[in-house]
Amino acid sequence: MPRSRQIRIEDDNAVVRVTDPGSTPTEPHICTQLAPVSMVLTIVRTHSAGLQATGLPFFSPPSSGDCAGPSDSLGAFSLPARRLPGPREAYDLSNTQSFGSGPYTVTIRSTLRARRPAGSAPGGPGTSSSSGSSSSSSSGSFPPPKEQKALVESVSMQYRITGISGTVTTTFAGRPDPFCAPLDACGASGVVTDAISGSENRFEFDAQRVVKRRVSRRDALGDLRSGRLMLLDTGVLVGDRLSANVGWPVGSACTDRLRQLNALDVVALERRRHANVLFGLDTQVEDPFRTACPGPAGADVLGSSETLARAVMPARDLGRKSLRIVLSGHGRFVAGSYAGSHSSGLTLAMTLVRVRAGTKVESVFPG
Amino acid sequence: MRQRLLIATVIVTALAAWGAAAASADVLNQLRPNVSSPVSLLGVASGTDISFTQIPVRLRGDLAVQFHGDQATGCATRGLCGFSGTVIWQPPSTGSIDVDSFRDHGRTEYDVSLDLSSQGFTVGPAIDGGTTTADVRFAPNGSAGSSSICTDAAATGADIGMPVNLRAASLTLAAASPSLLGTRCAGPLQSDIASLLARRVVDVATLFHGRAAVDLASSADFAVHGLAGTVTSTVELSLGRPRTQRFSDGGSSSKQPTVRTVVLSYRAHLDGSIVTHIHGDPSSCAALGSCGANGTFALRVHSTPGTLALGTVTRARRPLRDVLTALGLRKDGNPRGILVLGFFIVHGPLMYSVNVAQGANTCRDSGPAGPDAITLSPTGTHLRAEFDGALPAPHLRCPGPNVSQVAFGAPPIDHLTRRGGTIHLTGGSQVQDDGYIGRTAANLTLTMGPPKLLVSTDALRSANPG
DSSP: OOSEEEEEEEETTOEEEEEOTTOOSSSOOEEEEEOOEEEEEEEEEETTTEEEEEEOSSSBOOOOTTSSOOSSOTTOOEEEOEEOOSSSOEEEOOEEEEEEETTEEEEEEEOOEEEOOTTOOTTSTTEEEEOSOOOOOOTTOOOOOOOEEEEEEEEEEEEEEEEEEEEEEEEEEEOSTTTTTTTTOTTOEEEEEEEEEESOOEEEEEEEEEESSOOOHHHHHHHHHHTOSOBOOEEEEEEEEEEEEEEOTTSOEEEEEEEEEEEEEEEEEEEGGGTEEEEEEEEOSSOTTOOSSOOOOHHHHHTTOOEEEEEEEEGGGTTOSEEEEEEEEEEEEEETTEEEEEEEEEEEEEEEEEEEEEEEEEEEOOO | OHHHHHHHHHHHHHHHHHOTTSOHHHHHHHOOTTSSSHHHHTTOOTTOOEEEEEEEEEEEOOEEEEEEEOGGGTHHHHTOTTEEEEEEEEOOSEEEEEEEEEEETTEEEEEEEEEOSOOSOOSSOOOSSEEEEEEEEEOOSTTSSOOEEEEEEEEEOSEEEEOEETTEEEEOSTTEESOTTOSSSOOOOHHHHGGGSOOEEEEHHHHHHOOOEEEOOEEEEEEETTEEEEEEEOOEEEEOOOEEEEEOOOSOGGGSOEEEEEEEEEEEEEEEEEEEEEEEOTTTOGGGTOTTOEEEEEEEEEOOOEEEEEEEEEETTSOHHHHHHHTTSOSSSOOTTOOOEEEEEEOSOEEEEEEEEETTEEEEEEEEOOOEEEEEEEETTEEEEEEEOSOSOTTTTSOOOOOOOEEEEOOBHHHHHHHOEEEEEEEEEEEEETTEEEEEEEEEEEEEOOOEEEEEEEEOSSOOOO
């Protein structure tokens, strides 16, 4: 057997069902949601335990969706694997195991059996293998563009972050009956507060363009402030502390707190037409406000946007000794079984550390 | 007309598989399913303007159906009296209205649909369409067993057809696929409420302008086939700025590759059944309310005779004997690289019947199925025929699993293509779905009459087969 085998599991119609507090056989309270699963199990041979199938922490492992449940990934587990006899490669991954995840005890019960489809070669659809070696081929690929030397007008500014603080608050309540029913949100209400703090201490702004003549430091700074010199996208990652509090009319409540890093970032983009810099508090993760409590998903709260708060600063302010940027954002939402609102406020204070501006010869790619 | 549709479908499929260069829009540009011959199928008729318009749509609102067993419409005979519940469809926040314009017999015709399939990059797995959630309780009368609850969710409504009459498009949710109400729980069918859903008639020219709001809100009561209740829609569409791709005739056809279409057509009919036996899966039945359930879903087919088309498209300079060899009509050619595909649309009496017993209650239902289809493709010396039932939830109004109704057959190709004959499609597969386990057994017979051979050569307008 190669050093590893990968089994990809996809189920577009996986359903999560969570029995909520106050549920009785005669009056059940069940949160039900479609929660598609896409995960990869890697089977490797270990020295101590034979074959083990481990869930990779990417893709979309099983989760409790918007229902209450462990906020940690349920895909980070290992199952003992047993090779099955037969002409086609096959594995038995059946097992039951329990572990703790925050306030929950999680029991994973697997009845999985994986067998290579008839007629498929090793490495074909459904599985892939890795033997630890790699090779590359350039046949059929385009030749890489050739670098060339050019005169580059550039400005680089480094600011030290002296303060970054703010909160994102989402308040929500179950929608009227029957729309609250699928997620068992009838009468439920809650608030998720996200307190943001800094995790990096430098904010760098860089701008560059190819020019035909040398320009002075003063002219380069002037070009940046007037919008003629293109600002490259930049940003810093931030840390945040989530706290959720959700209550049901029967009197029970769910509270949870957790710290996370790199779920949110502050980005700066050039808004070229108006010679402005656009700051945004963004998220790049699927559900930045997910805790162990039930509640709306980030996509429900934000819609198709990834931006929680914004601020616009004139580009002419770049280079000032100190900058204070106040980002804000708010909105309402109606999605799934919940309706509510969100408001965000973030203050970013920075002091200038250094400025480099002028012209230099650099290797660039044509175009 | 049906024969033309079949032949066109074969050729569209063949061309689409022919090369990546033939983008789907190009294929559509070449082939409309309602032209008069395989020659004109290749789109050489002059002056035909075809365009494809995509209008981005934002969606808001939901569709809710609350229902209960109804004595007045026969819940007792169907075993539906004890069921009550709510089914909610929630659309995705964005989609597009696709308008396909084409010429047919000198007139401009339109196909309009609301496409809610997942588009673009998503962080997690994409959901095709909206989400349907069902919360259905079963409370038997008197001592006829114990009560249970079924909760389920499914991805539904990826494609919603909007009928067009002359130049008027009816914007409605009534013709969604998969059904907006389809889950494993008991409940009404989409066809039970289709006539109650809002229908906004919009001139196609107005649709082309986009930037309009379409209110599909409605509320109405229904009582049909043993179930009664209320349908409430708050769905609104907000149309954005359209993008139109126009297809010209591509200039002179003399510079385009010339292709040959070879089609064998047969009179054919399909008979038989696919029967699925299921029972509640003790390990997962509680959430679906299926503990102790035992049932049978049967698809019975006695189709009306129709046309089965088996064909291929190649460059005209490829020797005809190669194509005929690929079709099993000769043995002296080189069939390498020639893709042969066949298609038979199954119309006529197709009937689903359902019988699910749980405790003292037996849920019975029946309804028309189809149209379904058989696809055919040669695999070496044999012709592989596959039947795939179009309905993913054949349990109708009763509770039951989502199962595929599939059957296969692979007789020798030359015998069939030369003289016609019969193909037996069989298959047995295990059913393992949320709440249910079981087994499906198929026994279908496709009877094909003697073939007619159609050969035509013409220029392809702009597709670029390899």
